[in-house]
Each structure stands twice: as C-alpha cells, then as structure tokens.
Amino acid sequence: MPSFPMRSALAALSLTSFVLTEPVAAQMAPRDDPAALELIEQLRPRTRGIRVPAPAEVPAAVSAPVVPSEAPAGGTPLPLPSLPVATPAPLPQPAPPTTTAPAGVAAVSITVNFPSGSATLTRQAQDALAPLGRALSSAELAPFRFRIEGHTDSVGAEALNQRLSARRAQAVQDYLVTRFGVAGQRLEAVGLGESRPLVDVGDGVDEPRNRRVQVINLDD
Numbered sequence: 001m002p003s004f005p006m007r008s009a010l011a012a013l014s015l016t017s018f019v020l021t022e023p024v025a026a027q028m029a030p031r032d033d034p035a036a037l038e039l040i041e042q043l044r045p046r047t048r049g050i051r052v053p054a055p056a057e058v059p060a061a062v063s064a065p066v067v068p069s070e071a072p073a074g075g076t077p078l079p080l081p082s083l084p085v086a087t088p089a090p091l092p093q094p095a096p097p098t099t100t101a102p103a104g105v106a107a108v109s110i111t112v113n114f115p116s117g118s119a120t121l122t123r124q125a126q127d128a129l130a131p132l133g134r135a136l137s138s139a140e141l142a143p144f145r146f147r148i149e150g151h152t153d154s155v156g157a158e159a160l161n162q163r164l165s166a167r168r169a170q171a172v173q174d175y176l177v178t179r180f181g182v183a184g185q186r187l188e189a190v191g192l193g194e195s196r197p198l199v200d201v202g203d204g205v206d207e208p209r210n211r212r213v214q215v216i217n218l219d220d
Contacts (some may be wrong), residue, residue, distance in 0.1 A: 030138040035131035040140050042108045045220040099214055100151075100196045106217040108132075109198065111208070112172065119167035121175055129172060132215065133180030136187075148173050149214040150191040151198070153207045158194060166191025172213055188218070 030036040101107035110132060112125045121129070135141060150165030150172070169189040176182040197210045 028134060030134045030140075033131055033134055036134040036138070039108055039131055039135035040138055043106050043135065043141055043144075043146070043215065043217050045144070045217060046104055046106050097198065099216075100198060101214065101216050104220075106220045107214060109212045109214045111211070112168070112213045113211075114168055117164065119164065119171045121171055126175065126179075129175060129213075133176050133182065136176060136182045137180045143219070145186045145188070145218040147188045147190060147216045147218055148176075149216065150189075150193075151196060151210060151212050151214060152194050153205065153210040154194045154197065154201070154203045155206050162191055162193030162195070164191070165193045169213065 028036075030040060099107040099109050110128060112128055113122060114120065114125060115122065136146065148169045150167075150169030152161040152165050154161075166189070169191050173184070173187045173189040176187065177184050194210070197207070198212065199207050199209045201207045201210075
C-alpha cells in the first residue's frame with residue numbers, strides 16, 4: 001500500500017491531469033482570443049447620431065483656366081488650354097449583410113453546425129461558440145442583455161424548422177450559462193426558423209448561410 005506522501009503525490013497528479021484535460025478554449029481570457037475581442041467590439045452598443053459630411057473639395061484638374069487679357073502683337077490670339085476631363089470615381093458597392101438585425105443595432109451571426117434534425121451541440125459547434133462565451137462573460141459586455149436567435153434554411157416544413165430553431169437557440173443559451181458562467185437572466189433564447197433568412201433564396205433551398213445563430217444586444 002502506498003505511503004501517505006505517495007498517496008498525496010498521486011492525488012496531486014490526478015488533479016493536475018484533470019486540469020490539463022479541460023478544454024483550452026474555456027481557460028482563455030477574452031484578451032487572449034482575437035475572435036472574442038472582435039465579438040466584443042461588434043456587440044457593444046453603437047453610438048447613434050448624424051454624421052456631418054466633410055465639405056467637398058474641387059479637384060485642381062477642373063479649375064478655371066487663366067485667359068490672357070489681350071492678344072499678343074500681330075493680332076493672333078493665344079489658344080485656350082484644353083481642360084482635362086475628370087473621371088468620376090466608381091461608387092463603393094455596399095457590403096452584403098451579415099445579420100438581419102434592425103439598422104444600427106449591435107448584432108452578430110455565427111455559423112453553428114448541428115446534426116441534421118438535432119439540437120445537440122457537437123464539439124465543432126462548441127468550438128464555434130467558445131469565443132462568444134468569452135465575449136459575453138467579459139467585463140465589457142457584462143452590463144448588457146442579449147437575445148440568442150436560432151435560424152434555419154428553408155428545407156423542410158416551416159413549423160418543424162421553427163421548433164428546431166427554438167431548441168437550438170435554447171441549447172446555445174444553456175451552453176453559454178453552464179460553460180462560461182453567463183447569467184441566465186442576461187440571455188433570451190428564441191427560434192425564428194426560416195422566417196428571416198440572411199440570403200433570400202426561396203423555398204426548399206439548402207443555404208448554409210441561413211443556418212446560423214444570431215446574437216442581438218437588447219440594450220442597444
């Protein structure tokens with residue numbers, strides 16, 4: 001039988017082994033996770049207001065030419081300089097939407113892969129949600145409440161998709177509460193099914209971008 005010091009050493013080794021096998025994602029602080037820091041910035045309340053545009057500048061190429069006051073000796077007028085034609089800059093194309101939240105509201109969409117017809121979080125899904133857990137448990141976002149929305153594609157019956165999305169949103173909320181200590185009263189889970197697609201592709205289309213979890217800041 002091992003002596004008392006040996007038993008203590010074995011117990012310490014077992015505890016160390018348990019700690020080392022804990023997922024690294026849960027041990028990281030938000031500042032050590034670039035994805036969590038990005039989510040913090042995206043989910044902060046946004047400053048609302050009217051942006052005053054800067055005064056327009058007249059390009060030097062279209063400034064008025066200098067016209068001589070009189071013709072030189074001999075009576076032949078000087079030719080006027082030709083004006084360069086300014087080519088208008090192309091208008092910037094709007095970026096495709098990343099959420100279906102109202103304009104000006106802080107929100108993010110996260111792709112979470114579930115098994116077909118299931119609300120069970122796979123290890124891949126947990127890894128995708130880990131930065132969100134660290135972001136929501138950070139001091140920067142601690143004062144705010146959030147809605148966890150489940151969204152599906154348009155394949156299958158609409159009522160079935162709605163119920164499935166609600167179960168998945170609840171699974172995400174439960175994971176954030178139990179794994180990262182996010183207070184349950186700060187979260188609200190809701191299933192929206194196929195009613196608010198990120199990409200409108202019509203009925204019966206398997207569109208991965210529409211299978212997502214959307215997080216909205218309710219205090220924005």
